[in-house]
Amino acid sequence: MTHIEPAPTLDLSSFRPAPMPGESPGAFDALYSQLCLELINPSPLTQILTAQLAAAIIWHQRHQKDKQALIINNMVDSANEYYARDIWRRAFLDTVEGRADSDTKASVEDIVASKGYTLESLASHATAIAGRQLVGIENLIDRQFKTIRQLQKSIAEVEAKPLIMKRLALQVEQLTRDAQALTHDDPKLEVAG
Amino acid sequence: MTSERQRKANRRNGAKSLGPVSAEGKYRSSQNARKHGLSSADVLPIDHSLKPTLMADARARGFDALAAEELVTSILQHQRVCEAYSGIYERDLNERGAPNVVDGGRVRRLTVDDLVRVWELSNKAGSRISPLGQQLLAAMDAGYQVGDVLTDTTVKTLRGLERHLQRSAARIAKAAMAD
Numbered sequence: 221m222t223h224i225e226p227a228p229t230l231d232l233s234s235f236r237p238a239p240m241p242g243e244s245p246g247a248f249d250a251l252y253s254q255l256c257l258e259l260i261n262p263s264p265l266t267q268i269l270t271a272q273l274a275a276a277i278i279w280h281q282r283h284q285k286d287k288q289a290l291i292i293n294n295m296v297d298s299a300n301e302y303y304a305r306d307i308w309r310r311a312f313l314d315t316v317e318g319r320a321d322s323d324t325k326a327s328v329e330d331i332v333a334s335k336g337y338t339l340e341s342l343a344s345h346a347t348a349i350a351g352r353q354l355v356g357i358e359n360l361i362d363r364q365f366k367t368i369r370q371l372q373k374s375i376a377e378v379e380a381k382p383l384i385m386k387r388l389a390l391q392v393e394q395l396t397r398d399a400q401a402l403t404h405d406d407p408k409l410e411v412a413g
Numbered sequence: 414m415t416s417e418r419q420r421k422a423n424r425r426n427g428a429k430s431l432g433p434v435s436a437e438g439k440y441r442s443s444q445n446a447r448k449h450g451l452s453s454a455d456v457l458p459i460d461h462s463l464k465p466t467l468m469a470d471a472r473a474r475g476f477d478a479l480a481a482e483e484l485v486t487s488i489l490q491h492q493r494v495c496e497a498y499s500g501i502y503e504r505d506l507n508e509r510g511a512p513n514v515v516d517g518g519r520v521r522r523l524t525v526d527d528l529v530r531v532w533e534l535s536n537k538a539g540s541r542i543s544p545l546g547q548q549l550l551a552a553m554d555a556g557y558q559v560g561d562v563l564t565d566t567t568v569k570t571l572r573g574l575e576r577h578l579q580r581s582a583a584r585i586a587k588a589a590m591a592d
Contacts, residue, residue, distance in 0.1 A: 234492065237499045265470040268463070268488055269585070275495055276582075282502075286563050356568035363575040370582035377589035378474060378484075385475035 235271035237278055248278055260379050269378065273371040280364040287357045292316065294346035299331050315339065464489065476591070484588035491581035498574045505567035 232252065239245040252274040259266050295316075296308050308331075314320035315328040316339065332342050347354065415423075464485055471481035563571075 234496065237495075238503055263470045263474070264463070264466045265474065265484075265488075268467065268492075272488070272491060272495065276578075279498070290563075353565060353568065356565070356572060357563065360568065360571055360575060363572075363579050367575075367578050367582040370579070370586045374582075374585045374589040377586070378471075381474045381476065381589075 232271055235275055237275055240282065248274055251277060265378055266375055269371060269375045273368060273375065276364055276368045276371060280361060280368060283357055283361045283364060287354065287361065290350050290354060290357060291343060291346045294349045295342050298342060298346055298349070299335050461489065480588055480591040483591070484585065487581055487584040487588050491578065491585060494574060494577045494581055498571065498578065501567060501570050501574065505564055
């Protein structure tokens with residue numbers, strides 16, 4: 221076993237998912253740097269696995285947003301606001317996420333109430349309509365989560381490998397010493413190697 | 414029964430459409446049924462440039478030659494699937510009702526490449542943003558967001574790809590745990 225390669229400056233361009241509208245362009249790099257801080261001994265192998273882990277986390281977050289967008293779209297459609305749908309979608313999204321100003325929130329609540337819903341009941345209705353498509357996106361989220369778990373496990377294993385090898389070497393050394401001590405006590409016993 | 418005249422007409426009509434003739438046309442039609450390109454090495458080849466560095470690192474960490482090869486190949490394979498995944502998602506995003514912009518006098522749809530370009534521009538302090546850039550920024554402000562609804566076809570293709578992703582991630586984990 222030789223020494224582990226020092227951490228190089230990894231070219232992340234092929235690992236970085238293209239930033240999507242509404243996302244911070246530096247989100248991947250920030251997440252990657254944060255994850256790299258947790259590495260005990262950064263090297264090309266662990267850095268690449270970490271970049272893949274960061275990408276999987278970004279995809280997981282994106283699909284969560286896809287799921288929410290699907291529900292919001294169905295909420296807007298159920299409220300029959302086809303007119304200026306994009307504007308209403310933003311207003312609904314901001315209201316559901318609690319960052320809408322009071323005027324926007326009041327407008328959304330008025331429309332929802334006029335259809336005989338509350339925001340919560342409309343959201344449940346929209347979730348029920350989304351049905352099959354929602355199951356598809358939830359599958360994507362679930363599988364990305366499993367990929368994240370596998371990559372985390374891999375990083376831990378790769379990180380621990382030198383320690384495992386060192387422990388094995390020490391155990392072999394200890395066993396050899398014990399065997400030699402035995403032969404020393406009893407000259408009739410011979411130890412190979 | 415088909416008359417001689419009809420037979421001749423059928424032959425004449427049949428000869429008119431024999432599919433693409435040029436190499437470019439043949440290549441284009443060969444891509445018609447392509448979903449994510451993972452099965453064709455010419456479309457998404459594995460990038461082997463990192464392999465020597467990764468192999469050296471794996472060996473230095475104590476993996477034997479066989480386990481190191483398996484680990485590194487799985488990592489590169491996983492990367493290939495990730496790139497295909499990203500490509501499918503971007504293609505979908507470019508197709509799902511993106512706002513129009515006027516570019517060089519022509520009206521066209523906003524694409525992910527445009528958005529990346531605008532972000533790069535807006536990140537450069539003191540840079541002048543072109544009229545197209547301003548339109549793109551306005552389109553982004555108008556609510557073109559991540560999470561606009563994915564099409565059913567894209568969800569299906571992504572699910573297929575995620576099976577590959579999960580498999581390659583499991584292969585990496587298995588190789589990393591090898592004694």
